[in-house]
Amino acid sequence: MPMPSYNALLDVPNYPADRYASLADRLKRLLATEADLLFIQAEAILALEAVAASIARPGLTAINIITSPYGTYFSAWLRRGGVTVHDVVAEPGQPIELVAVKAAINDLPSLDILAVVHGEAANGALNPIAEIAALARARDALVVVDAVASVGAHPLAIDSLGVDIVAIGPQKALGGPVGLSAVTVSERAWAHIAATPRFSPSILSLLDLKENWLDRGRGVLPGTPPPLDFWALEAAVDRVEAEGIDRLVARHQLAARASRAGLRALGIEPWIRDDHAASALVTAAPVPEGIDAEVLIATAAEFGIALGRGFGDIKDRLVRFDHTGARAAFASVIASVVGYGAALGKLGITVDVGAAAEAVALTYALAIL
Known part of the structure; x- marks a missing residue:
């Protein structure tokens, strides 16, 4: 494999100030939102x-749904700011049960x-x-x-969902860089943030970003x-637009269906049993x-297959087949299933x-027909 040109990696031209706004707007179109988008x-x-x-801020009440350590982190950050947080915790490594969310909401006189x-x-x-x-x-809660992991792999029409704040990362399904992220903020969310005591200057202040970028015409960040x-993010958006966001989502959905079909043909039920x-x-x-x-994991590596381990309290109970971005494709999926088997x-x-290899191949073949 040829070595990269170090000059190309080090002597990178500045990203033009007039491209930040257009790049933000392109991401907004992918997310089907008119909300403001901030680069982090x-x-x-x-x-x-x-x-x-x-x-x-103190005096607020929140429900925080925890289905991985990331939810636990968010709960801690809200509490640090004085929020009264009610955690709704799923079974280890499992999605949340909707009935548990309904019960938690109904138990509270108010929800912010x-x-x-x-x-x-x-x-x-x-x-x-x-x-x-x-x-x-329905409770008028923010x-x-x-959506750091889900964007590009699942439909995410922010405005039609009525979501106020969404955090995204381009490094997974979008196939972009890991060193950038973005947040969308609705008008309702800005009103909530404006009522929160200022703590600027701070790299954590969305209001600082609003005032120093959005309110100044979205020039240089x-x-x-x-x-x-930023050049890498623009290249990733170019590629997503060329493929089409709906096709990108469909490609990830197909990779998941084929992986699950392959597991069942092996005689192994997937960790998440419900396909939906x-x-x-x-x-x-x-x-x-x-x-x-x-x-x-080490044994699969002997066959040239990289399996990811679990994270948090289920780290020793499962392994993960990564089919994000370019890996959401037949060759990667069948390799993971066969290597695991x-x-x-x-x-x-x-x-x-x-049988597992045949199940993966058949799933892809049926998708072509």
Whole structure:
């Protein structure tokens, strides 16, 4: 493999100031929103903390849905800002049950904020975002969605969902850089943020970004914008637009269906049993009883397959097939399914690798017809 040109990586031309606004507008079109979009010059975990810091104040009541450690982080950030937070916690590594969300909402005399992760890359869970948003809006609560992993792999029409704040990351389904993220903010959310005590200057202040970029005509971003990341984000958006956002979502959905069909043909039930509650970002497969997760991952690596391990309290109970971005394709999917099956077979678990390969191939063949 040829080495990259170091000059090309180091001597990067500045990203033109007049392109930030158009790039933001292109992302807004992909997200089907008229809300403001702010670039966050850091990975998405900072965007999420900035959202929490910007909306949190004493006297507010929030419901925070936890389906991975990321939800736990958001709860801690809201509490740090003085919010009374009621956590609704799913079974380990599973999506939330809608009935639990309804019960939590009904138990509260008032509700100011509801926060939820859309699709989890940590465990492959998908939360029922449309239903949850509708429940929150019925109580006039601010709806905050972590769509860092789901954008590009699942439909996300922000305005029609009635979502107020959405954090996105381009590094997964969109196939972009990891060093940038973005937040969309509705007019209702800006009114909420304006009522929150100022804590500027701060890298976590969405209001600072509004005043220093949006209100100044969206020219050059404040601070020192990283040109390499913005050129990479523009290239990723070019590629998404060329493919079409609907086709990109469909490609991820197909990869998930094929992965799940392959697992079942192996004789293994996917970690998320309900197909409608499974993320199209990753497919989680269980680590059978008596098998060490690290050994399973290492054995798959002997076949040239990289399996991801779980995250948080289920880190030793599942492995993940990554089918994001360019990996949402037949070659990557069949390799993951067959590699996982071959590793299990080598470790003494009876599986049908041939049937799994056929199931993946048939799923793709039927999609072409």
